[in-house]
Amino acid sequence: MRPSWWKLAFTLAAGAGISLLTSGCGEEIRVFQPAGPVARSELELIWLQMGLTAVVILPVILLLAWIVIRYRNKPGNPAPYQPEFAESRTLEIIWWAIPIVIVGILGTVTWHKTYALAQSPSPSKEPLKIEVMSLNWKWLFFYPDQKIATVNYAEIPTDRPVEFLLTANAPMNAFWVPNLGGMQYTMPGMVTALWLQADKAGEYYGHGGNFTGPGFAQMQFRVVAKPQSDFDAWVRQVVNSAPDMTQADYDKLTQPGHLGELSFSSYPEGIFEKTVMDEGGMYMEHDRAMLGNMMPHS
Amino acid sequence: MGDSLTNTAGHFFVTGDPLIIASDVAIVLVSLGIVFTLTYFKKWKWLWREWLTTVDHKKIAIMYLISAILMLFRGGVDALLMRTQLALPNLGLLSAEHYDQIFTTHGTIMILFMAMPFIFAMFNAVVPLQIGARDVAFPYLNAISFWLFFFGALLFNISFVIGGSPDGGWTSYPPLTELQFDPGVGENYYLLGLSISGIGTIATGINFLATIIKMRAPGMTLMKMPLFTWAVLGTCIIILFVFPVLSVALALLLIDRLFGAHFFTMMYGGNPMQFVNLFWIWGHPEVYIAVLPAFGIYSEVVATFSQKKIFGYKSMVASIMAISIIGNLTWVHHFFTMGAGPAVNTFFSISTMAVAIPTGVKVFNWLMTMYRGRITLSLPMLWALAFIPAFAVAGATGVWLAEAPTDYQYHNTYFMVAHFHQALIGGVVFGMLAGMYYWWPKMFGFKLKEKFGKWAFWFFNIGFYVCFTPQYILGLMGMQRRMYTYTADMHWTALNFVSTIGAYLMGIGFLCIAAQIIHSLVHMEKDLTGDPWGGRTLEWSLPSPAPHYNFAVIPQISDRDEWWERKRRGEQDALKPRPEDIRDIHMPKNSGVPFLMGVCFFIAGFGFTFGWIAVGAAGLVGVLLCLAHRSLDQHPDHDIPADEIRRTEAALGRL
Numbered sequence: 044m045r046p047s048w049w050k051l052a053f054t055l056a057a058g059a060g061i062s063l064l065t066s067g068c069g070e071e072i073r074v075f076q077p078a079g080p081v082a083r084s085e086l087e088l089i090w091l092q093m094g095l096t097a098v099v100i101l102p103v104i105l106l107l108a109w110i111v112i113r114y115r116n117k118p119g120n121p122a123p124y125q126p127e128f129a130e131s132r133t134l135e136i137i138w139w140a141i142p143i144v145i146v147g148i149l150g151t152v153t154w155h156k157t158y159a160l161a162q163s164p165s166p167s168k169e170p171l172k173i174e175v176m177s178l179n180w181k182w183l184f185f186y187p188d189q190k191i192a193t194v195n196y197a198e199i200p201t202d203r204p205v206e207f208l209l210t211a212n213a214p215m216n217a218f219w220v221p222n223l224g225g226m227q228y229t230m231p232g233m234v235t236a237l238w239l240q241a242d243k244a245g246e247y248y249g250h251g252g253n254f255t256g257p258g259f260a261q262m263q264f265r266v267v268a269k270p271q272s273d274f275d276a277w278v279r280q281v282v283n284s285a286p287d288m289t290q291a292d293y294d295k296l297t298q299p300g301h302l303g304e305l306s307f308s309s310y311p312e313g314i315f316e317k318t319v320m321d322e323g324g325m326y327m328e329h330d331r332a333m334l335g336n337m338m339p340h341s
Numbered sequence: 342m343g344d345s346l347t348n349t350a351g352h353f354f355v356t357g358d359p360l361i362i363a364s365d366v367a368i369v370l371v372s373l374g375i376v377f378t379l380t381y382f383k384k385w386k387w388l389w390r391e392w393l394t395t396v397d398h399k400k401i402a403i404m405y406l407i408s409a410i411l412m413l414f415r416g417g418v419d420a421l422l423m424r425t426q427l428a429l430p431n432l433g434l435l436s437a438e439h440y441d442q443i444f445t446t447h448g449t450i451m452i453l454f455m456a457m458p459f460i461f462a463m464f465n466a467v468v469p470l471q472i473g474a475r476d477v478a479f480p481y482l483n484a485i486s487f488w489l490f491f492f493g494a495l496l497f498n499i500s501f502v503i504g505g506s507p508d509g510g511w512t513s514y515p516p517l518t519e520l521q522f523d524p525g526v527g528e529n530y531y532l533l534g535l536s537i538s539g540i541g542t543i544a545t546g547i548n549f550l551a552t553i554i555k556m557r558a559p560g561m562t563l564m565k566m567p568l569f570t571w572a573v574l575g576t577c578i579i580i581l582f583v584f585p586v587l588s589v590a591l592a593l594l595l596i597d598r599l600f601g602a603h604f605f606t607m608m609y610g611g612n613p614m615q616f617v618n619l620f621w622i623w624g625h626p627e628v629y630i631a632v633l634p635a636f637g638i639y640s641e642v643v644a645t646f647s648q649k650k651i652f653g654y655k656s657m658v659a660s661i662m663a664i665s666i667i668g669n670l671t672w673v674h675h676f677f678t679m680g681a682g683p684a685v686n687t688f689f690s691i692s693t694m695a696v697a698i699p700t701g702v703k704v705f706n707w708l709m710t711m712y713r714g715r716i717t718l719s720l721p722m723l724w725a726l727a728f729i730p731a732f733a734v735a736g737a738t739g740v741w742l743a744e745a746p747t748d749y750q751y752h753n754t755y756f757m758v759a760h761f762h763q764a765l766i767g768g769v770v771f772g773m774l775a776g777m778y779y780w781w782p783k784m785f786g787f788k789l790k791e792k793f794g795k796w797a798f799w800f801f802n803i804g805f806y807v808c809f810t811p812q813y814i815l816g817l818m819g820m821q822r823r824m825y826t827y828t829a830d831m832h833w834t835a836l837n838f839v840s841t842i843g844a845y846l847m848g849i850g851f852l853c854i855a856a857q858i859i860h861s862l863v864h865m866e867k868d869l870t871g872d873p874w875g876g877r878t879l880e881w882s883l884p885s886p887a888p889h890y891n892f893a894v895i896p897q898i899s900d901r902d903e904w905w906e907r908k909r910r911g912e913q914d915a916l917k918p919r920p921e922d923i924r925d926i927h928m929p930k931n932s933g934v935p936f937l938m939g940v941c942f943f944i945a946g947f948g949f950t951f952g953w954i955a956v957g958a959a960g961l962v963g964v965l966l967c968l969a970h971r972s973l974d975q976h977p978d979h980d981i982p983a984d985e986i987r988r989t990e991a992a993l994g995r996l
Contacts (some may be wrong), residue, residue, distance in 0.1 A: 071832045074750045074817040088747050096737035099701060104730045106708055111726060116648070116715040125713040129650035138705040139656070142698040149744060150691040156746040157683045157690065214517035215613065217678055217753060221819045225749020228679045230614070231516060231607040235680035250821055252678070252753045254510050255517060257437035260824040323607040 073221035078247060078268065079240040080164040081224030088156055095145045160224075163204040164240045170204040173197060174315040177209075177216035177229040177251060179299040180258030185315050191281045192288055194296065194305035196265040200274040201244050207237045210319050212297050216259075217252025220266050226252040232323025234330055241268030261301055281306045290314075355505055358439060360422075365502055394931040396480040397889060401487050402465035403784060406777065408491060409459035412450050415498065417851055419447035424808075424844035427837050430829040440825035441508035442527065446501065448511030452627065453535060454494040456765070457542060459773040460634040461490070464549055464573055466784050467776075470880035471567050473558025473898065475891045478551035479544075480929045481977065486541040486548065488939030493538030496946045500530035504951065507531035510823065512620060513594070515605035515613040520598050526950050532595045533946035539588045546580030549573055558879070560898035564658070567878045567901070568651060571658050572637025575665035579630050582669055583623040590619035599952060614679060621672035629668040629696075631765065633661060635772025636703060639725045642775050643707045645874050646722035647714030650902060653706040660699035667696050677745040678752050686745035693743035697736055704729060704736075719874065720794045724775035727802050731767025735760060738813070756816025759809045766805060774854075782868040786886045789861045797853035804846025811836035811843075877905035882916040884993045890926045890981055893918035893990050917995045923987055925980045932977070938967035 070076050077083040113122050163170055174185040175197075184197040199205050209218050211229040218237060219226035222245075227237040241247070251262035269277070288307035293314060296302070324330035355361050379385050392400060422443055426435045435443065465483070469476055477483050500506045507527035509518035518528050553574045557566065566574075593604040594616060603611035644651040651657060673681065673689035707729065716722070738760040742751050751757050782788045815836050820827065827833050872881040882904045883891065896916050900906040907913055945960025971977075990996045 071818045072814065073819045082750075085746050085750050088744060089741065089750070092741045092744060092747065096740055100730075100733040100737050103704055103708065103733050107726070107729050110708060110711045111716055111718075114647070114711060114714050114716050116717045120715070123713050124648075124715055126649045128713050129652050129654065129710075131653075131709075134705075134709065135653050135656050135702070138702055139698070142701040146691070146694045146698060146740075149694060149740065153690045153694075153744040153746060154687045156744075157687045160746055160749075161683045214522055215514060219819075219821075221750060221817075225746070226678050226752055227749070228676070230679070233614075233680075248819055250819060252821055253514075254441075254823040256508075256522065257441060257825075260437065260826055323611070326610040326612075 073248060076222055077224075078222040078243045078245060079224065080242065081160060081239050082222060084156060084160065084164075085225055088152060091152060092149060095149060099141065099145065160238065163206070163238050165202075165204045168203055170206045170238075171200060172206050172208065173199070174208045175210070175218055175229065176315065176318065177211040177213055177218070177255070177262075178297055179213040179255060180251075180262050181296065181300075181302050182218075182249075182251075182262065182264045183296060185310060186278070187315070189278045189282075190309055191278060191285070192307040192310045193281075194302055195263070196267065196304045198267045198269065198274055198277050199241060200271040201241050201268045203271065204238060204240045207239065208315075209235045209237060210315070210322075210324075212318050212322055214255040215253055216255050216262070218249070219252040220247050220249040222247040223266065223268075228253060232319060232325075232327065232330065234319055234324070241266075244269050256299075258299065258301060265304075282308045284308070353503060355502055360439075361501060368502065389933070390931070393936045394933045396476075396484045396929050396931055396935075398465045398469050398477050398480065398483060399784065399886060401483055402462045402467075404487055404491075405458040405462035405465060406784070408494065409455050409462055409773075412455040412458065412494065413851065416447050416450040416455050417848060419443045419450070421844055421848055423447065424841040426825060427827070428841035429838065430827050430831070430834055432826060435825060437825045438508065441510075441823070442501070442506035444823055445507045445510055445513075445527075445531070446497075449497065449507070449531060449535070450494075451765075452511065452631070453538060454490075454497065456631045456769050456773070457538075458490055458494075459769075459777075460576070460631060461486075461545055463569075463634055463638065463773065463776045463780070464545070466780050467880060468549060468552060468570055468573055469556070470783070470883060470887055470891060471570050471878050472553065472556060472561060473879050473892055473896055474552060474556040475895075475926065475928065477548050478556055479548050481932060481935065481971065482544050483548055484932070484935035485938055486544045488935050489541030489544075489942060490538045492939040492943040493534045493536075493541065493946070496537065496943055496950070497530055497534030500527055500534075504530065512624070513616075514620075515594060515597070515616050516607050518594065519606050519613075521606070526952075529595070529598060529950040529952075532591045532598070533950055536588060536591045536595070537942045537946050539584055539591070542580060543584045543588070546577040546584065550577040550581065553577070558892075558895050558898050561903075564655075565898060565901045565903075568640035568654070568657055568661075569634070569637035569878075571661050572633045572640070575661040576630050576633045579626045579633070579665050579668060583626040583630075586619055587623035587627075590616055590623070593619075595949070599949060617676055617679065618672070621675040622669075625672040625675060626668045628761075628764070629664055631769045632772070633664065635728075635769050635776075636661070638772045638776040638779065639707060639728060640710075641878065642721045642725045642779050643710050644902075645779075645876055646717045646719060646725075647711045648717075648875065649710055649714035651706070652709035652712075653702075654901065656702055657706055660703050663699040664696060667692060667699075671696060671743075674743055674745075674748065677748045683745075690743055690745045690748075694740050697740050697743075700736055704733065719778075720789070720791060720798065721775045721779035721874075723795075723798050724771045724778065727798070728767055728771040728775070731763055731771065731805070735764035735767050739764060751816060753822055754816035755812040755820045755822060758822045759812035759816065762809050762812075763805075766809075779874065780880075782873050782885045783871075783880055783883075784886060787861065787865045787867050788873055789857055790864065790866070793853045793857035793860055797850045797857060799850075800846050800853055801850030804843045804848075804850055806843070807846060808840050808843025811840045815840075872904070877902040879903055879916075882907070882913070884995065888989050888993065890928060890986065893926075893986050893995070894922045918990055920987055920996055923983045923990070925983050926986060927978060927980055929978045930976070934967050934970055938964055941967060 075086065077086050172187055174187060176183040182195050184193045207218060209227055209229040210233060211231045216229045217226040218229055220239065223239040223241055227235050245268055247266045249264045249266050251259060285306035285308040288310040290311050293311060319330055379388060392404065422435060426432050426440060504526040507530055509523055509528055513531060516522060553570055596602045597604050597606060603609040605611050605613045605616040607613065640651055640657060671689060671693040673685060674693045677686050742748050742757060742760055778789060815833055818833060820833055868885040871884045907916055941960050941963030945957045948956025948960055987996060
């Protein structure tokens with residue numbers, strides 16, 4: 044019975060391995076393919092945490108295998124048997140100390156990175172501001188400085204930090220572009236901020252990160268990063284050729300459903316701030332502070 | 342009139358989906374089968390007298406265990422449906438709505454109606470025997486706890502045939518679960534089912550805390566307590582801290598939904614983030630509520646099957662207590678991405694990682710317990726050994742998730758799904774199975790045969806890695822949890838397909854366990870020794886199963902491994918009762934009221950689910966009547982005469 048078991052296990056492991064390799068060689072493991080400083084900084088921490096935790100779990104697994112093989116309850120097993128051996132201050136100090144040291148190192152790095160990632164990745168450069176609104180079940184992007192809006196895709200210039208201001212006019216979701224960096228929740232009546240930056244031009248996959256009902260699975264969007272000049276050209280093109288977004292258009296967008304990609308050459312002024320306030324932000328001091336400099340009436 | 346009736350019935354009973362119609366048919370057939378069998382064998386009275394009215398912790402343990410295994414089946418079927426839907430891109434087996442219901446019920450059932458009753462089965466089966474007590478501190482309350490769990494679970498489970506299942510995720514975040522986005526009754530089922538069983542859980546926490554503090558045999562100081570009992574003590578402390586928080590969160594959301602309040606709505610000053618906080622103040626410690634008893638089981642099993650004292654007992658106790666305190670300070674790591682700011686995120690990153698320290702110490706101590714021991718690979722030990730690598734990996738990925746900057750990339754992805762399944766299956770399910778195999782002879786009086794058990798072990802373990810390893814990578818590729826389908830151009834197909842194969846292997850593993858139980862029932866091999874494994878603690882000094890009153894004479898304890906030390910010194914007989922020491926034993930009477938109280942809670946829950954306030958109120962009046970009955974009961978207990986005890990002990994060959 045035993046050999047066939049091993050064969051089954053081996054076949055499955057090999058199958059898993061092959062599928063990992065075939066799928067894993069490419070660019071599809073997006074977290075491992077950072078296209079900007081935020082994702083890269085996060086990936087550095089991933090390598091560090093992998094390395095440091097491996098220091099503990101690999102010895103544990105090897106030790107387990109060795110102990111189970113050596114101390115099996117078989118007649119004539121020559122290994123020592125000491126049923127009363129139950130205490131060793133030295134050993135215990137060692138394995139209280141090892142995880143404390145590891146957690147200490149990881150904690151320090153986490154502390155630094157958590158603060159760093161809350162700031163612009165390139166403070167010397169002037170950031171682009173994009174306001175993001177998750178709807179059922181689509182993504183709406185406003186460019187307050189360019190006065191344009193898009194649905195289910197966003198274009199950004201490379202080598203320039205982008206501050207995404209996030210809210211929702213629907214249940215809570217999360218804004219995630221793994222190649223550029225980690226996610227942040229979008230919440231109705233609230234504004235959260237996420238700094239990202241692309242170094243490499245390209246088209247990046249984005250998806251909602253928090254379940255919002257039956258249409259959630261299709262809440263995909265694209266982020267296209269291109270050099271500043273190309274970005275400016277794209278803005279001009281949208282301004283010149285795309286339709287205006289009226290209040291009626293906006294109201295229609297907020298209705299549940301799916302849509303393809305859309306572009307708008309303008310949008311009703313202050314619609315983002317107004318939505319935040321209307322959806323509950325009026326009760327929150329935090330939002331008033333966050334939006335303070337944009338709000339005409341605050 | 343006829344039309345409107347059909348219409349109402351159509352809304353009331355879920356129809357249309359062939360899967361659900363098939364389940365309806367199965368439910369009706371199984372219920373008829375049960376009724377027929379009980380009637381045919383004239384077992385109704387037996388069922389009422391021996392089970393429904395019992396206050397005996399040993400029988401309550403068995404009822405918890407059966408419920409847990411049934412719920413493992415239900416939650417497992419949910420899992421297989423989901424995995425089948427995700428095996429290939431764009432499959433249409435389940436619609437988005439149906440898939441959403443299934444992941445919601447899968448999560449809720451596995452955590453609250455599978456893991457919780459499973460750990461309570463172990464609490465009940467073991468703790469009183471292990472500390473030399475005749476029952477728990479409040480046996481009547483113990484029965485109430487069970488029936489509240491049972492009827493809470495029943496209420497939750499009927500949702501998929503009557504009215505529709507909840508579909509907002511087991512985490513049930515508003516505003517998605519507020520009336521505005523979720524007008525059906527499904528969410529009410531969730532809130533009421535969990536509220537009712539939650540009351541029972543709080544009562545269990547109080548009960549076992551009191552039992553362990555007050556009812557230990559003379560001589561058993563805290564530092565002589567077996568580690569499983571220590572783990573239960575830690576668990577009860579966490580339950581008392583956090584389950585009331587869940588109850589409050591659920592109640593407030595229910596008030597929002599039923600009576601139009603605005604605790605968690607977006608408008609009128611409501612704050613959905615507050616629910617998320619309250620939920621995880623319970624939800625994260627809940628993980629430790631489930632895993633600490635498993636740690637306790639591993640400590641017992643590893644020591645017994647290595648024939649060696651547990652290594653570093655004091656460290657083990659310190660770890661349990663450290664986990665039960667630090668575990669309460671980590672909840673924000675479930676929503677680092679909600680924007681609380683770097684100071685909060687840093688604090689909760691470090692507090693979360695700190696939990697890994699005592700946990701790591703425990704793993705090393707288990708390894709050192711085996712070192713220079715004599716290891717027997719019986720089923721309980723196999724599951725305990727399988728736990729170590731599984732939990733080492735889960736612990737490592739847990740540390741990765743704990744760090745806010747990287748959590749931003751892992752959060753809510755399949756990476757996180759893989760992590761918590763590895764922690765909860767590798768930690769809790771493996772532990773509960775180890776405990777079930779270990780204490781099965783003590784609970785039922787016969788051993789489970791190894792043959793199908795070994796099959797189950799290998800199928801389940803291999804399936805476990807095949808299922809969840811690919812999910813880590815899927816998460817890093819960008820696959821989010823709770824997506825009912827995906828497109829082929831994402832390149833997620835191969836890994837999803839492998840994961841589905843793994844899930845089916847685990848399903849086969851479960852069937853092997855079922856086969857093992859049936860096989861062992863048919864070819865029953867009674868455990869006449871009371872100590873089939875060479876045990877170390879007090880429960881193994883009793884016959885299997887223990888008599889109704891557990892200990893004819895309460896023993897005097899002098900060692901941590903009392904039974905092992907007695908055996909070593911050849912003094913086993915000193916733990917048997919001497920006829921002249923046997924006195925009348927004061928025991929609680931059986932009562933049908935806890936069962937009726939569960940029924941009343943069920944009626945109340947069902948009424949409120951549908952917004953039928955009168956029905957709900959009637960149910961609550963019933964609950965009050967049950968409470969009044971208990972308060973006015975002058976004779977809730979009786980004495981077992983010494984002669985009867987002598988006869989019982991003699992029949993067991995102990996006099």
